[in-house]
Amino acid sequence: MEPTAHSQQEASTPSSTETAEDLALKLNVAVRDSNTEDVLLLLEKGADVNSRADSGWTPLQSAVQANNEELVQLLLDRGACPHARKDNGGTAFTEAAIVGNVNILELLLKRGVNINDHDDNGFTALMEAAWYGRVEALEFLHSKGANVNLRRAVSEEKAKLHKGGATALMDACREGHFSAVKTLVQKMGADVNIRDNKDSNALIHALKKGYCAKERYESAVSIGRYLLQHGIDVNSKNECGKTALILAVEMQSPDLVEALLEKGEIDIDDADEEGNTALMVAVEKNDYNIAKLLCEKGARTDVGNLIAVANRKRAPKLALLLRQHNARFIPENLEDWEPNSKRWRDQLKNLYKIYRPMIGKLKTFQYIQQRIQNTSRGGIYLGLHGGTEVAVRITRSVEGDEEKRFFEQCGNCEHLLKLFQFEKDRGYTYLCFPLWERNLEEHLQDPEEQMDYKDALRMIFQAVRELHSLGFAHQNLHPSDFFIDLGGKIYLADFDNRRKLIEGKKDLVNSDLEALGRLVLYVLTGGRKPLQQVSTEDLAADSPDYHEALDLVHSLVSHDERGLEGLSKHPYFWSKQSRFKYLKSIWNKIKSLPNRKAVFHALNAMNHSPYPQWTNEIDECVLKSMKNPPEGKRYNYKNTITDLLRFIRNLDEHPTDRISRRIGDHTEYFLALFPALTICVHNRLRQSPSYSHLADIQDSPL
Structure with missing residues (x-):
């Protein structure tokens, strides 16, 4: 719509008291009112098409929010920037995905918008469309190349708090949009088993809010059953250590509980961070039907005060059911216990106090607050084996047997991590190692920790020598692979399983020597730079060992003929x-x-x-x-x-x-x-x- 001649005359002679700020405010109001005529008038008066209202909203973003295609086109033609961001980093494009308007999305894409761009909280347009259940927008964005399995990117500070990492599928599950879930999985190939930074998968997200209202309950059950049909891992946990089974019990959904148990992969006696099992939750909720189902499927009744809880709920029928399945009152009488570990003290004391189903002599809890290290093949968790503090690696039994054989070979080595004990249960092997306090990377980056660099490098060299003597090259020497115990002793491990048999291949040994050269620089510079970025220029030239250290690094990187055995006697190590x-x-x-x-x-x-x-x-x-x-x-x-x-x-x-x-x-x-x-x-x-x-x-x- 074009302004009238009279309007044009008014626009050409704006009030002298009308400031640019006044015009900007009026423009944003006109856009939010979808008043195209006023928008045109204000633009003619010189209102900034890219001005910002509260929270950084631009007129274009407001037009998109109003789902006004005509106004969006007008503003773009008048120079509106499609890349402008609100205070939270959101753009007109992510706003269009929330609205679900495919025409506006296409308009903005033609203006050079990055389809996988995200706001400050890591939300892409695809994630917004999934969150609000905009199926048509999802299909359009996917057809234009949006990454369906992109994980939510967040700042380093948020990642340390385990925020972020969610996918569009998790968003659709969390908000109960079943049609969006089916579209993402069936048509777009969304990976159901990706986990966010809290180690939760899409099934956990589906059950987070599934019992708030009838409609949400029904969608959560439908989504849960659908994900189970598509092979989702039922052993994922939320940030409180609750499994999908516990969440389903909290929802009081017998259908979903039964579907989960039918998978045959779930640990029926797994407990959350407070030690509550699915049966304990069912009893607390006085849900006889689910309690009966769990008891018949073999849930343990010898944990918690099940009878006492049933009596408190005035539920004699439930108490009778529990007694029929051998429930007895078990008084809690834990002695006070103090761990040896200083760093893991609080987590170990919590593990000691809560109920966990025993795996042989091992008590462990595979959830994020008990995880002490990540590897490419899964996490390492705290554990108590016969009362001894251990680090636990959990693998499938076939892989676990192979790992066990390797670590058993390290038994006579002084600086290779040794296997303390192992347990097997339900197709998994639990490898238990003496607990360490920190890995080398963590130790160097802690300003309160002190280290004798020369002594540390002696132990590191010996560890690599011992590994080579067993016939293996490590192939991935990294500070996070070296562990330091309470006494300051350093051990090398290969949890990523990248080691290779040397079998006369000198290039494998040379590769370890080069990596060791970088590691020497990393240690001597106190870990101030990432391993791959550190160089000899970072060495302190006034150090009393500077010239020896420089020569040692050069000798390692150049594959000196002395080899690791000879270089272990290098002048750097002399007093x-x-x-x-x-x-x-x-x-x-x-x-x-x-x-x-x-x-x-x-x-x-x-x-x-x-x-x-x-x-x-x-x-x-x-x-x-x-x-x-x-x-x-x-x-x-x-x-x-x-x-x-x-x-x-x-x-x-x-x-x-x-x-x-x-x-x-x-x-x-x-x-x-x-x-x-x-x-x-x-x-x-x-x-x-x-x-x-x-x-x-x-x-x-x-």
């Missing part, structure tokens, strides 16, 4: 005292050789000597005193490496109080003054075929 004694011992060895001139040549023939003018570095008084010793011959030291070694040896072998007072501890003085000397001498000797044996520290009287 300061060992390095100083080594430098002294070299001169003593050289001077006793009949062909020492050749050794002199090997050490001094350096294109780039680290200290070409070392005599200028020495304290002048000390150098003068050593050139003219009180006893002995005068000697004029030259700027060669061998004379520097001779100087170090002579000064330390023939100390004087005057020199010691001036320079202090000899070891500290020389290593601080010549920090690259040890690795320089070591490498020059090692690389000389005739004298390489002199490089080994074990040949020195240390």
